[in-house]
Amino acid sequence: MRDRIRKLIAERKVVAVDVDTLSDTSDLYEAGLSSFASIQFMLALEDEFDIEFPERMLTRKTFASIEAIDRSIAELIGEQV
């Protein structure tokens, strides 16, 4: 799943740096993720994984790192990858 998230970050140019330079725990906001971009990214993740983030997850923390996104998505689709 993390690879799919990485692919999406690269395709959508979500951050200002090369996604390969990011670790799973790197702070995406520090890497250039803006508020508006994080919304586009959220919608793209919903499309990609066929999920809908509930309101409680619509926070900065949910999208702060690849690991954090992975955790939230796993929780939503009910499977650990």
Place this chain on the structure above:
Amino acid sequence: MDALSQTAPAPGQGGAKEFLDQLFSAGVLTETGVDGLYGRSGDFEEVIERFETLVTRYAGADKAERIHFPPGMPRPMLEKSGYLKSFPQLAGCVHSFMGGEADHARLLQMLANGEDWTDLQQATDVVLTPAACYPLYPTVAKRGPMPDGGVLFDLKSYCFRHEPSQDPARMQLFRMREYVRIGSPEEVRAFRESWLERGPELIRSLGLPCEIDLANDPFFGRAGKMLANNQRDQGLKFELLIPVANEKPTACLSFNYHQDHFGTLWGIQQADGTPAHSACVGFGLERVALALFRHHGMKVADWPQSVRAVLWG
């Protein structure tokens, strides 16, 4: 001191509609038939003028450049600003008749028949200004890189937000006075800090109770929920709240740190070429005036001497 004078109804009592009716019957506001669109009395206007003078006194040493734009701004400017991403529900676009004589005859016929004549209207290049500072950023960007130390502006405009309500503190057309600081992150944060101290001091000098609280803008939809959460998490918006006519106190001043949002969007550069940061303090002029009428009574001549001295002294 307890700012509630004896003439003040307790905050939260009576409700917004009752306060609005009091303002109408006292002649402070005049009904027009559209919620949120009111005439203002001479006293009401004078209170706003005096309050603005007080604000200028507090800001005096800062030497802001004053620049006033009309309450309409170029449509492309609003489109680029991102306002429609965040607040599509509040925006107002000016439409006009652009047809020929045959269309005019149809228009009159539709009017006479009580039909919806607005079908014959087309969008103009003008939108109503949603916040006094929106036309400023592209203006500053055009001037080229900023001088060392950044810039400070003093703005005021009638603003439009489409949110009809019988809460007098939620008007569709209202005035916003703003100071906008553009510069380095440190400069703009220091500016906001200074107003977070001055704001409550200024409001308390008018015998009004207030508190500062973390806030968020009313962003639209699910994406907006996320923007609002981001804004709160990062402490980007604070409001000065005064009990006016609702159970919840009303935001009368706001203190906003935009980070480099407008700097990047419009290409405003610091002296070293990096995107500028910006912050603003906004005064809801009608809201402050309403707070004064709510707490000190409908007749300004009867307001406490201490308050009159600050405003008229």
